[in-house]
Amino acid sequence: MANYEALEDKLRDASETKILIxxxxxxxxxxxxxxxLKQDEIFEGYDLVLIPGWVQEEYGHHPGKTEYVASxxxxxxxLEESEDYPALIGYDEKRLMELFKFSAPHGEAQKFFNLLNKRDFLDWDDWIIQFYDEGFPIKETGAGRTTKKNAGEVSILTLCFLLLSHFPTQIHxxxxxxxxxxxxxxxxxxxxxxxxPKLNLxxxxxxRISFLSKDVTMFQAIKRGSLQVEGIPSLRPNDSSSIYLELFDDGTNAYRDHVLETTTFVEMCRNHQRYIMIY
Structure with missing residues (x-):
């Protein structure tokens, strides 16, 4: 196993651990x-950063990003998908496959699992490796490189629920x-x-899974005073989807979920006490 034992050592006797993936x-x-966006401010509220193996695969060729992560x-x-994830679910391959299926609802992945279900996959070695080889659309990124679209996100969601299941009292x-x-x-x-029954986690x-989106990151930086509203357009050049609560003076609030214009986001940041950013 790549890092399961190290994770077990860190969390076995822990409580209220705050994890960022x-x-x-x-x-x-x-x-x-x-x-x-300074590192010490971004990461100060967490006890541990976890990176799925496939996410590392996506940035590992880039020296600058590798150095950033190391710092x-x-x-x-x-945590490696094929080595560490099975240990987090007690080597119950059937439930792990179901969790991957829920985390990867796109067509290529579902086709892979449909074919896998027709075989006795419990006796099929390295099915997770096969999944990452065959279950994702290929995306050209330039400079002769390709990536597997959605692979990192599937790894992250699967890992989140494995962690909450395996460490039920240790994670905040x-x-x-x-x-x-x-x-x-x-x-x-x-x-x-x-x-x-299919997952039984x-x-x-x-x-207890939340999102540190770009808007949440910028909103937090504005509240800390480490980012000025004038700097937002360069970090957020395009309108993007956002989820937030708008707070009213009578103690009620309204849930918002829509594409948020950058100009509106800037005004929200000027009056940040009136909002709670969710995504």
Whole structure:
């Protein structure tokens, strides 16, 4: 096992552990804007950073990002999907396959699992490796490189629910540092099915999984005073999906879930006491 034993050592007797799981897109954002978004402020609220093996695969060729990750000022562990994930579910391959299926609702992945179900996959070595080889669309990234679209996000969601199941009393919350809005809907669907017979994860609901999105990161920096509102447009050049609560003077609030214009987001940051950013 790659780092399961190290994770077990850290969490076995822990309580209230705050975990951040990093995806490659959000790492790109942190790396590009590290002069404005300081590492010690981004990571100060967490006890541990976890990186799935496939996310490391996506950034590992880039020396600058690799150095950035190495300089994160708290403990970091990389967890390998084929080596560490099975241990987190007691080597119950059937339930692990079901969790991967929920985390990867796109067509290529579902086709792979449909074919896998027709075989006696319990006797099929390295099915997780086969899944990452065959279950994702290929995306060209330039410079002769290709990536597996959605692979890192699938790894992250699967890992979140494995952690909450395996360490039911040791974790305070898990935040996903991501810019992929699609994870919200998938997370919600897994949560809805988490304790049903197919998954039987036995986790406390609602699941303690949140999102450190770009908007949440900037909003926090504005509240700390480490980012000025004038700097937001360069970090957020395009309108993007956001989820937030608008707070009213009578103590009520309104839930908002829509594409948020950057100009509106800037005004929200000027009056940050009136809002709670969720994504």
């Amino acid at each position: 990093l995806d490659s897109g959000k790492l790109q954002f942190f790396y590009e804007h590290q002069e404005v 994160i000022p708290i403990d970091i562990l990389v 919350n898990i935040a996903i540092a991501t810019g992929d809005f699609g994870l919200v809907k998938i997370r919600n669907n897994i949560e809805k099915n988490a304790n049903e 036995g986790i406390t609901l609602p699941a």
